[in-house]
Amino acid sequence: MRTSRIRGAIVLMAALLTAGCGSNVGGSAQPSEIDVRTLDVGKYATGPLEERFIYYPDLGKGFNLAAMRLADKLANGSDIDPRLTYGTGMRAFTDPDKGNLLAKSSRAVLADNGMLFGAAASTAEKSVDSDGKLPDNITFAALTVVQFATEAAADKAAREMEAADFGVAAAANQPVTLSKYPAAHAHWRPDQPSLGSRLARGKYVVDLVVGLPAPDLAQLTALTERAYDVQLGLLDGLAALSKEDALRLPYDPDDMLRRTLNPSGLGNPDTTSQYVSETHGFLNQLTDQAYWRHVFDENGVDRVANSTEMSNTTLLYRARDTAQARALTGLILTKAYPGATGAPSALPNAICGERTKKDNFYTKRYRCAVTYRRYVATVEGDQLADVHQRANAQYALLANSTW
Helix, strand or coil, X not given: CCHHHHHHHHHHHHCCCCCCCCCCEXXXXXXXXXXXXXXXXXXXXXXXXXXXXXXXXXXXHHHHHHHHHHHCCCCCHHHHCCCCCEEEEEEEECCHHHCCCCCHHHHHHHHHCCEEEEEEEXXXXXCCCCCCCCCCCXXXXXXXEEEECCHHHHHHHHHHHHHHHHHHHCCCCXXXXXCCCCCCEEEECCCCCEEEEEEEECCEEEEEEEECCCCXXXXXXXXXXXXXXXXXXXXXXXCCCCHHHHHCXXXXXXXXXXXXXXXXXXXXXXXXXXXXXXXXXXXXXXXXHHHHHHHHHHCCCCEEEEEEECCEEXXXXXXXXXXXXXXXXXXXXCCCCCEEECCCCCCCCCEEEECCCCCCCCXXXXXXXXXXXXXXXXXXXXXXXXXXXXXXXXXXXXHCCCC
């Protein structure tokens, strides 16, 4: 096991993080609901998604839904260790080659043993720097869970994944026994402050790499066992799925995607661009997880939907009630969009912010948040007029989707 491989994987995952959410200028309040037919929505549709899209299940779509279901049950870092408060990446996947936290040799094992789907997340005690690099000598945990068709396949995969990773530096690696989890396959290098392990649990395999500032086998073992405590507890409450089970998973059981602005009208589930998360799972996509956990808990957020088209992302949050949704509206802009900019004047309680630094192509200049009853949505873009039309259309969509 190589520390460079571990850190490289974590940094790669960091590129997948959802952008945080700026002081801003609000729209004017209204005494009652507005007539959404009067809003300037440009080219954007304002009816619920089922008016333009019908979901037809197939196995590939089912596996995407299953992978996202599994991602909602990945451990949050702070539940493993109070130091692990920064997310450094999350991904759900159905292709072995997309399991970025795994060594390439392990990915081949997944394919050979017929993996069905998986999910991975990594956390650390510090965030990545402006260049996307993780600082040296810190505590981190990189976690991947994969489901197989049978328990025998999972057990075989766990043993082969360990053998493949151990073989990368066989002369330097040493086997490690976890007293609390003797069935786990683990190893470390005495000159490296990290420990890798694999454990089969029913039809699941948990792949785990943990790191500390200095090589200390007792502390590495304790951190590994604590991570298994948390992750296995979550998996024990998540029944493994057969292919038929995956095929029958509901597409949008919480009516979130039908309410989320989707300009293309394409609704097929996708682990990166069209999905609904529980807030537990969504936290793994965020950098400052301590901040967002507090925000979500305080406002009773229980679901988040993502609809991404090209590089424009719309997020829809479901809060406890109308009052909490209005409180949430400002909080989801404060970090990443601090520049003051005008909001659509016709929308009650809408606010917008401008990003003062454009990090990359995927970072948009403007973001607006709109609220309707217990829902809050954010829309974004590089042209303010377009973002205002998106905000108007999202508000109208929420009003038109109450049934």
